[in-house]
Structures are given as C-alpha cells and as structure tokens.
Amino acid sequence: MSRYPQVRGRARAIEGAVVRRGDPGYAKLRASMVWNELTPSRSPDVIVVAASERDVPEAVLLARASGMRIAVRAGGHSWCGSSLREGGMLIDLSGLRRYVIDPAARTAHVQPGVTGGELAARLARYGLAYATGHCESVAMGGYLLSGGLGWNSGAWGPACAGVRRVEAVTADGEVVGCDAGENADLFWAARGAGPGFFAVVTGFDLALHPLPGAVATTSYAFPLADTEEVAGHISGVSEELPAEVELTIQLATADPAVCPAAPRPPVITVSAVAFADSWEEAVRLTEPLRSCPVVARALFRRESEPASFATLSGGASSAWPAKHRFAADTLWSDDDLGALLAPLADAIAAAPSGKSSVLAPFRPASRDERLLGDMAFSVLGRSYVVPYAVWDDPGRDGANARWLREAMRRVEPLGAGHYIAEADLTAAPNRAERSYTPADWRRLREVRARYDPDGAFHSYLGPGPAPL
Template sequence: MLFNHLKPDRFPDVIVRAASERDVPAAVELARSQGLRIAVRSGGHSWCGSPLRDRGMLIDLSGLRRSDIDAASATATVQPSVTGRDLIAELAPYGLAFPAGHCGSVALGGYLLSGGLGWNSPALGPACVSVRQIEAVTANGEVLTCSTEENPDLFWAARGAGPGFFAVVTSFRLGLYPLPAAVATTTYAFPLAELGPVTQWATEAATGLPATVELSYVLQTASPEMSAASPRPKVAVVAATAFADSREEAVRALEPLRTCPLADRALCRQLDEPTSFEALYETSEAMWPAHHRSAVDTLWSDADYGTLLAPLADAIADAPSDKTLVLAPVTPVSPEKARMHDVAFSVLGSSYVAPFAIWGDPAADDVNVRWLRDAMHAVEPLGTGHYVAEADLTADVSRARRSFAPADWERLRALKARYDPENVFHSYLQPA
C-alpha cells in the first residue's frame, strides 16, 4: 500500500479496491453501515503513511487510472491514480503540459489534494490552482460535482487539505498549459564547506532568473559523476531547470547562473544542458529510489538560505546513510499565484527545506529517523510552518495545524464538522 518501505505499524480491518468510480459510494455506505472509519489511498506515496490507519476501511483507488484529454479546451479529466509521469507522457503528443510532481510515480490524487509543488510551479503556481472541477463522494455517500460555482467550500478544501480531506475525490478536471519546447539544466556541485558563499552567490543570481526557472539547493553525498573520490564527499549542489519555448530562450533564462565567481571551487559543473521531462524523472528516481526506507519532513521559513541551510549542512555531514539529502527549492511556488486563488493550500514562508533520510537496512531505522528528528530540531526555531504533503505528521501534534494559515485551519475544521459530522473519514495522523 505504500511506496516507502518503512511501514507504519497500523492495519485497517478491510481494504476495498475500487474497480470503478461507482464502487466508491458503495464502499462509503458499507463503511457507515459497519461503523468503520475511512482512509483513502491513490498511489501510496505518502512518506509518513497517512493512508494506513488502525482499524476501519482503506479505500484503495489504485485501479482508477483513466485520463481523458480535451486538446481543444486544453483540459483533462483524470482519475486519482494517474501518475504524473503518465500524464506528462499522454499530454506531450497534444503539445500540452501540467505541473505534475517531481517524482514520476506520485499519483495525482494525493498530490493535488495536498497542493502540489511540481515541475514549473514557480511559474504556474501550485498544481491545485489548475484544478477546475472535481467529483467527490461525501461521508453520506452522496456524489457531488465541486467547482468555484458548485459546492465551492468543498472545492476550496480539496485544493490543499491533503490527507485530512473529508471526502473521496474520484476525478479531477485540470486546466493544461503549452508544452515547453525546450528544457535545459545548469548544475554546479561544490564541497559542502563552500555552502556559505555558494548560497550567497546563487540566491543573488536567482533574482535575475525568470519564473520559468526552478532553482534548488541540494545537500547530499556526491554522485559518481560529481566526484571519483572514495569515499565520495558531501556536496552542496546548485541545480536549475529552465522551461522555455525554444532552446535559445532556455539558454537565455539560465544566463544569470553562467558566470559564477566560485567556479574554480566547483567539483563539477554543467551549463545549459538540454534535457527532457523523461530525463528529469530519471534523475528524480536516482535521488528518491524505490524499494528504500525513508523519513521526511518539511519546513517553511522566512530566514535566508544561508542561515537556514547552515545547521542542515552540519546534519548532512553526519548523516548515517549516503543516500540521505536535503532539498531546498528557491521560491518553490509563486506566492502571488497561490494567493490569486481561493484554495486551502497555504504558502507559509519565503524559503523552504525538506530533509529526506533514505536508507535500506531495517536495522538502521532508529538511527535514521533520529537523524531526521535531530536535523529538524536544529532548524525548527527558524520555521513558520510545514508543507502537509511531505510533513512528518507523526513527529508532533502541531504538524498538521502548522501546515495551514490559522484562518485556513479553522475553516477546514468547520467544513469537516459540516460535511463529516459523524467523523466517518480519518483526519490527519495527529490533529492538534
């Protein structure tokens, strides 16, 4: 049921695997008749295992993988278990695209419900703002069409509430975008000790980048391409991806990163490399490999990246696994675009980090989970909130509440009481 091989010790009484959208209202009615609380799974990519709850019913939507594309209106209607990788591939022949998740195996259901920080989000906004309509099954088994005109409160909650959403979404109607004709990347890898000057340079350079460039810092063990040393050193990577209408435009977009005063300190660099969505997904698979155990958390902050990443650099230097990394997207989503839409997803800071503890040996579970908790403890005083899609909701009872602006959290609580007064649907793992 989960992508993560670190399995929580939680077991539902029954799993219902829906073969069609029609099965979902029947499953909800069965659960109500038996007094079973409901959890929902689309693709199982929840790092902390939100779909798996003790007792009750798990409705598994993994069989709902249909997508219908209307190129004329630049829209698509997709079922919740269509993956981002599959959607991108299906849209490409039509010259269309969507800001799907950075990991290709992530299903759209949980991704869109949680807000959706994906490819080209700095330009297009969180993926949830491109949801035009949903079909949802409520706690009483009723099937509702929801949009800004119909059932707008439930539609608002479905765009950001994440694993605490109090209905089952069986389809999403998405607004689509022109497919970038060219994608290019620029990458620098520096010794971890150079993090301070690197973040100062790259953060200043980022002010000259268009919104169509994703810029991220990654603190990790060097890949073989970055260093042939043994053991491989820890590095601070500056990675930028440009989405453009032409090769020339992509190269021009990356121009502010072409001249680096620290270039002679870099272990390696690649400038203006042409790439594709498929290649981007292959890179993601290498960073977040399948069949591994993972513990993840997130933090929004208003601190600058030099301040925010310094304690995490100390943590990555002592990480017990060489697969562990810290990801820090610079402006992961346009705050302006997020605020233009009435959605539950909340942008809670000007900077953002996500430490990922990744390992293979079950005997190393405790030491790796402790590493994550210690790393987060070091930066939490700088925090302003969390991103609910990847927050470690088991770490503290405040995690879910702190993933939303206070007014949004109270609105979600009120809507939960209105649409699910008998608490049929499981809420967040540790609601405050």
C-alpha cells in the same frame, strides 16, 4: 473480523476486492498500500480495492453502516504513510487510472490513480504539459489534494491551482461535483487539505499548459563546507531569475560524475531547470546563474544541457530509489536560506546513511497571487527545505529516524510551518495545523464540520488525538 460481521454480506455490491484483517492475502495487500519499505505498524480492519468509481460510494456507505472510519489511498507515496490507519476502512483508489485529454480545450479529466509520469508522457504527445510531481511514480490523487509543488511551479503555481473541478464522494455516500460555483467550500478544501480531506475525490478536471519548446538543465557542485556562502550567493542570483527557471539546492553525497572514487564526499549542488519556448531563450534565462562569481569555484559543472519535460521526472526519481526505507520532514521559512542550510549541512555530514539528502527549492510556489487564490494550500515562507532520510537496512531504522528528528530540531526555530504533503505528521501534534495559515486552518475545521459532522473520515495522522 468479528467486530464487523455484516461486512461480507454488504460488500457484494462492490466490484473490487474487499479484504478483511485476517483474510488470506491481507498482510501482503496491507504492505502494498505504502510505497515506502518502512511500513507503519498500523492496520485497517478492511481494505477496499476500488475497481471503478462506482465502488467508492458503496464503500463509503459500507463503512458508515459498519461504524468504520475511512482513510483513502491513491498511490501510497506519503512518507509517513498517512493513508494506513489503525482500524476502520482503507479505500484504495490506485486502480482508478483513466484519463481523458481534450487537446483543443487544453483540459484533462484525470482519475486519482494516474501517475504523474504517465500523464506527462501522454500530454507531451499533444504538445501539452502540467505541473506534475518531481517523482514520476507519484499518483495524482494525493499529490493534487496536498497542493502539489511540481515542475515549473514558479510559473504555473502549485499543481492544485490548475484543478478546475473535482468529482467527490461525501461522507453520506453522495457523489457531488465541486468547483468555484458548486460546493465551493469543498472545492476550496480539495485544493490543499491533503491527507485530512473529508471526502473521496474520484476525478479531477485540469487546465493544461502548452508544452515548453525547450528545457535546459544546469548544475554546479561545491564542497559541503561552503554551503552557507554558496547559498547566500545563489539566493541573490535567484532574485534575477524569471519564474520559468526552477532553482534548487541539494545537500547530498557527491554524484559519481563529480567524484568517481569512493568514498564520495557530501557536497552542495545547485541545479537549475529552465522552461522556455526556444533553446536560445532557455539558455538565456539562466545567464544570471552562470555569471555568479561563486560558480568559478565549482568542483563540477554541467551547463545548458538539453532535456525533455516528459523525462525530467525519471531523472529526479533516482533520488528516491525503490526498495528503500524513507523518512522526511519539511519546513517553510522566511529566514536567510544560507542560515537555514548551514545546520542541515552539518547534519548531512554526520548522517548515518550516505543516501540521505536535503532539498531546498527556491521559490517553490509562484509569487503570482492570482495562482494562489481561493485554495486551502498555504505558502508559509520564502524558503522551503526537506530533509530526507534514505536507507535500506531495517537494523538502522532507529538511527535514521533519530537523525531526521535531530536535523529538524536544528532548524525548526527558523521555521514558519510545514508542507502538508511531505511533513512528518507523527513528529508533533501540531504538524498538520502548522501547515496552514491560521485563517485557512479555521476554515478547514468549519468546512469539515459541515461536510463530515460525524467524523466519518480519518483526520490528519499524528502522534496524539486527531487535530481537526
């Protein structure tokens, strides 16, 4: 740590831990900064584990005085480990887990380390809900900054649409409030800029929703060979479903309930989650799906099973088991979903790991332009697919990484861009830029130049020079 001899002295103003590369415990702390067992080789020079929001401006000022660029972590769920950079300072916000709920006003103030599962469970006690992520252990900080395609986003919009104000620490260490009327450009960027955001958000004010009175889940599984046909039928049905029905296709190894005998084959599964005020309404909302002629050929079906909003994420999290290695990439597309999924079905059939999958949500963000207003988050297509490579053997890292890149290569000609939260930013230099409309990308560059003219914060991770 001879590069930064002044760190130890200036760090005394920080209540939390300040751990330098080479210090005892650094290696273990560094590895814990990424949820993925596939830990990048990148190593920051200093990791600051914030004990409170007061530590954040002190950490920023320490980094600036030491000439270190800054990266930020809330929960470490970035598939490509965006928060873990080579050199500089990493500010870990995972300990900032305070939240305050105002049931009467239907608002909440949430710190970045609060997980979606924790928030959903507490909100349910008050009869309230939010568009939290499908994986309950994802922290709200990075999720909200990246847009947040979560539960019931067709009706509620991306999670960042419900952010009404943020408290942020800028590149000069100043604590500022940001909303539609104050620091409006920084507020715009905070709603979608993701891992390239050029400040540290220490708190989010959220507008909440009434808790759905009933949640009904329906699913059908079909042979993988029928992917293009099934996707075509379901695409047509999706136009008849209201925004309150979350419809998803998954290409993956059959669930044991579908095929208890091993080896289990890969299948295409169509799942629907209906959010409604009553059970009768929840069942009625998915009637177009049950009436679709193709469902008569399903290998397996579960129709209108009750669920609760607070426990949905727990079931979804099983797709991403702990202590595994992960890689993922994303693609928005305006192409026919059947044509988009057919080559990915071939890829799943040849996947080196039976735990890998492809998710394709229908209408992953609201069609209501009022919910997609003044924010950096960009909806770039009608369809959206995410191939996930999931494995647990380090000796198979190369095979699974190559599988993901090949799967994406098959469909990228049909794509219109990427979702910044789950895109593999290391795959190509333009991955981050292609996650925004050209106008939004230009505006991001302009706002960054105004709020972080010296480049104090790391820009988007990538295989080459920082693109922003």
